[in-house]
Amino acid sequence: xxxxLAQFLVEARELIAAAGEDLAQLDRAPGDAARxxxxxxxIHTLKGSVAIFDMAPAGAALxxxxxxxxxxxxxxxxxxxTAIAAILDCVDQLDRWVDCMARDGRxxxxxxxxxxxxxxxxGGSKAAAVAYPSSDWAARLLAQVGGAPASARVALRYRPxxxxxxxxxxxxxxxxxxxxxxxxxxxxxEPWPPLAELQPFLCNLRFEGLSDAPADAVRAALRFVADxxxxxxxxxxxAAAPVDAxxxxxASRSFRVDVALLAAxxxxxxxxxxxxxxLAHVAAEADTLDRALAARLAAVRxxxxxxxxxxxxxxxxxxxxxxxxxxxxxxRLVREAASALGRDLELTMSGEGTEIDKGIADALFEPLLHxxxxxxxxxxxxxxxxxxxxxxxxxxxxxAARRAGDSVVVEVADDGAGIDPAALRRAAVARGLLDAEAAxxxxxxxxxxxxxxxGFSTASAVSEISGRGVGMDAVRAAIERLGGRVEIxxxxxxGTVIRLRLPLTAVTTRVLxxxxxxxxxxxxxxxxxxxxSVASERIVNVGTGQAVVxxxxxxxxxxxxxxxxxxxxAAAADTRLLVARAGGExxxxxxxxxxxxxxxxxxxxAGLLAAAPGIAGTSLLGDGSVLVALxxxxxxx
Amino acid sequence: xxxxxxxxxxxxVGDCPVEDAETLLQLLVEHRAPLDLxxxxxxxxxxxxxxxxxxxxxxxxxxxxxxxxxxLPLLKHGEPAR
Numbered sequence: 001x002x003x004x005l006a007q008f009l010v011e012a013r014e015l016i017a018a019a020g021e022d023l024a025q026l027d028r029a030p031g032d033a034a035r036x037x038x039x040x041x042x043i044h045t046l047k048g049s050v051a052i053f054d055m056a057p058a059g060a061a062l063x064x065x066x067x068x069x070x071x072x073x074x075x076x077x078x079x080x081x082t083a084i085a086a087i088l089d090c091v092d093q094l095d096r097w098v099d100c101m102a103r104d105g106r107x108x109x110x111x112x113x114x115x116x117x118x119x120x121x122x123g124g125s126k127a128a129a130v131a132y133p134s135s136d137w138a139a140r141l142l143a144q145v146g147g148a149p150a151s152a153r154v155a156l157r158y159r160p161x162x163x164x165x166x167x168x169x170x171x172x173x174x175x176x177x178x179x180x181x182x183x184x185x186x187x188x189x190e191p192w193p194p195l196a197e198l199q200p201f202l203c204n205l206r207f208e209g210l211s212d213a214p215a216d217a218v219r220a221a222l223r224f225v226a227d228x229x230x231x232x233x234x235x236x237x238x239a240a241a242p243v244d245a246x247x248x249x250x251a252s253r254s255f256r257v258d259v260a261l262l263a264a265x266x267x268x269x270x271x272x273x274x275x276x277x278x279l280a281h282v283a284a285e286a287d288t289l290d291r292a293l294a295a296r297l298a299a300v301r302x303x304x305x306x307x308x309x310x311x312x313x314x315x316x317x318x319x320x321x322x323x324x325x326x327x328x329x330x331x332r333l334v335r336e337a338a339s340a341l342g343r344d345l346e347l348t349m350s351g352e353g354t355e356i357d358k359g360i361a362d363a364l365f366e367p368l369l370h371x372x373x374x375x376x377x378x379x380x381x382x383x384x385x386x387x388x389x390x391x392x393x394x395x396x397x398x399x400a401a402r403r404a405g406d407s408v409v410v411e412v413a414d415d416g417a418g419i420d421p422a423a424l425r426r427a428a429v430a431r432g433l434l435d436a437e438a439a440x441x442x443x444x445x446x447x448x449x450x451x452x453x454x455g456f457s458t459a460s461a462v463s464e465i466s467g468r469g470v471g472m473d474a475v476r477a478a479i480e481r482l483g484g485r486v487e488i489x490x491x492x493x494x495g496t497v498i499r500l501r502l503p504l505t506a507v508t509t510r511v512l513x514x515x516x517x518x519x520x521x522x523x524x525x526x527x528x529x530x531x532x533s534v535a536s537e538r539i540v541n542v543g544t545g546q547a548v549v550x551x552x553x554x555x556x557x558x559x560x561x562x563x564x565x566x567x568x569x570a571a572a573a574d575t576r577l578l579v580a581r582a583g584g585e586x587x588x589x590x591x592x593x594x595x596x597x598x599x600x601x602x603x604x605x606a607g608l609l610a611a612a613p614g615i616a617g618t619s620l621l622g623d624g625s626v627l628v629a630l631x632x633x634x635x636x637x
Numbered sequence: 638x639x640x641x642x643x644x645x646x647x648x649x650v651g652d653c654p655v656e657d658a659e660t661l662l663q664l665l666v667e668h669r670a671p672l673d674l675x676x677x678x679x680x681x682x683x684x685x686x687x688x689x690x691x692x693x694x695x696x697x698x699x700x701x702x703x704x705x706x707x708x709l710p711l712l713k714h715g716e717p718a719r
Contacts, residue, residue, distance in 0.1 A: 192690040
């Protein structure tokens with residue numbers, strides 16, 4: 001994908017989420033000037049960004065929304081609920097358009113009609129769209145430079161944030177990238193103080209200039225400082241509304257990193273651990289030849305291990321991210337579900353700043369969407385039913401994230417109908433999951449938890465919204481795959497709370513998969529010294545056991561198949577060896593093949609496996625299969 | 638060092654990053670000396686700001702094209718105040 005577009009998609013989604021949040025808050029507290037300012041700036045920046053792409057309908061709709069917010073900001077027209085709803089509609093539509101841009105690289109054919117509807121809804125008009133007076137600064141600028149060169153097409157005014165130097169911005173570098181710059185002026189915002197009192201790192205500059213490049217190109221060059229810039233097309237309708245010179249975006253000391261890069265880093269750390277293990281092995285070998293050299297090697301290895309441990313911790317920390325961005329599309333989808341089902345509800349979100357491993361954060365969207373849609377569909381009752389039950393007509397849906405010790409808890413709570421254990425018992429019997437007697441023995445909590453049983457659906461009619469495909473069992477499987485747990489508490493008539501308890505960091509173990517007969521096992525990379533392949537005849541009987549000579553060193557040899565009580569593969573000319581540390585000593589294990597290295601979330605063995613020796617844990621793989629990880633020490637002991 | 642005081646002039650040499658701002662300010666406070674831009678590449682806006690506030694007489698032509706064509710006129714404009 002075009003880098004510019006990729007950047008736009010990320011930024012637009014953030015701005016859309018921020019605007020949505022501010023507008024929802026404004027609906028509750030219409031007088032909140034700071035919210036209003038922020039919503040205006042978000043819409044303004046979005047308008048500037050969409051102008052770079054072939055998204056004219058989006059630009060028109062945003063322009064109308066910006067007009068309305070601008071009028072409210074200037075005190076010319078108060079924002080009422082209808083106006084906010086219309087702007088929110090516009091933001092939701094933009095979110096869908098952004099999805100289209102991500103998928104197809106262009107807007108759908110009906111976008112123009114949608115935009116027209118939105119513009120009409122917002123109460124804007126085409127006439128209003130060009131109603132901005134030509135700003136006086138541009139006129140002054142033209143006068144100042146002694147009349148614009150005929151070629152000038154764009155006037156720009158750039159007021160960098162006072163703090164921009166601290167963020168690493170260089171406004172002159174930004175301006176140097178503006179195409180077709182034919183004139184530039186610079187002036188202090190506040191009069192210059194005596195030189196000795198000048199604050200060298202606070203930016204007190206304002207730039208104005210003329211360019212003979214097309215407005216879109218100028219805008220594209222200035223897109224990262226769009227909130228600090230005013231651009232006016234000369235000899236045509238002005239394009240951009242002036243923004244407050246004092247608009248200060250939140251300072252940031254971070255930048256974006258591709259998740260794939262983080263994954264690559266984590267992989268390399270895994271490789272480093274293996275190298276460290278091999279070094280230990282070499283140091284031990286060297287000990288028989290040269291003690292001093294061995295001691296130095298051991299010291300090097302200790303240092304390496306410490307560095308690798310720190311590196312691993314840093315990579316883990318770099319993967320921590322606020323959970324918010326993973327949740328930002330949910331409000332719109334909940335609004336859509338509510339409107340499709342005719343439910344009146346309010347979604348409140350909290351704890352968006354809670355940090356969690358990026359991999360976990362990314363995997364949460366689908367399960368949460370399912371839980372929220374379920375709550376809209378089966379939890380929140382229609383308004384009439386709610387009123388009859390003495391509840392407020394408008395349902396309440398809460399999505400809250402918080403840190404709880406070593407876990408992050410994400411709750412989806414509704415004040416809807418709750419889950420009736422009796423109904424679940426009946427449904428379970430009707431679906432043949434339980435016989436009537438077993439169902440009657442379940443206490444209420446256990447009956448409610450039947451909702452997680454595979455293939456269980458409680459709605460009498462499968463609805464458009466939540467009844468398709470995935471059920472609550474899929475939600476539970478997804479959360480468990482992340483190393484988390486799902487808990488449910490429900491009370492009839494009061495509502496339901498579903499609590500996802502997730503590990504703070506993905507406590508993954510890097511494993512090598514090995515083939516033994518028809519089965520695949522995993523061995524922790526940390527315990528592996530090396531892998532090798534030797535001619536089978538080099539495995540010799542020594543006393544009661546077997547041994548193999550590998551690089552002049554005799555290692556005990558054990559067939560993994562035999563250890564696991566399996567019939568090994570047919571004797572082959574070559575035997576693959578997994579050399580791993582067991583009880584501190586390297587041991588060569590015969591295996592049938594090597595598979596991929598994986599990062600897995602190991603869970604302690606449960607049930608029958610718990611009793612079996614030599615099992616470190618199990619991990620559910622993405623394809624739903626279970627991988628058994630071996631505990632080499634225990635297996636040999 | 639991209640900012641230095643030599644031969645009675647304050648010289649900007651090569652690309653001058655934001656880190657040079659304090660040094661430049663210090664030199665301008667201490668010396669009433671002209672500014673030599675003969676070997677000057679890009680200058681950070683923080684340095685431009687200091688030069689606009691200090692308004693030293695300017696000599697030499699910067700190497701960097703943007704600085705030469707757009708920034709140098711800003712420094713020469715209205716100079717010298719004294």
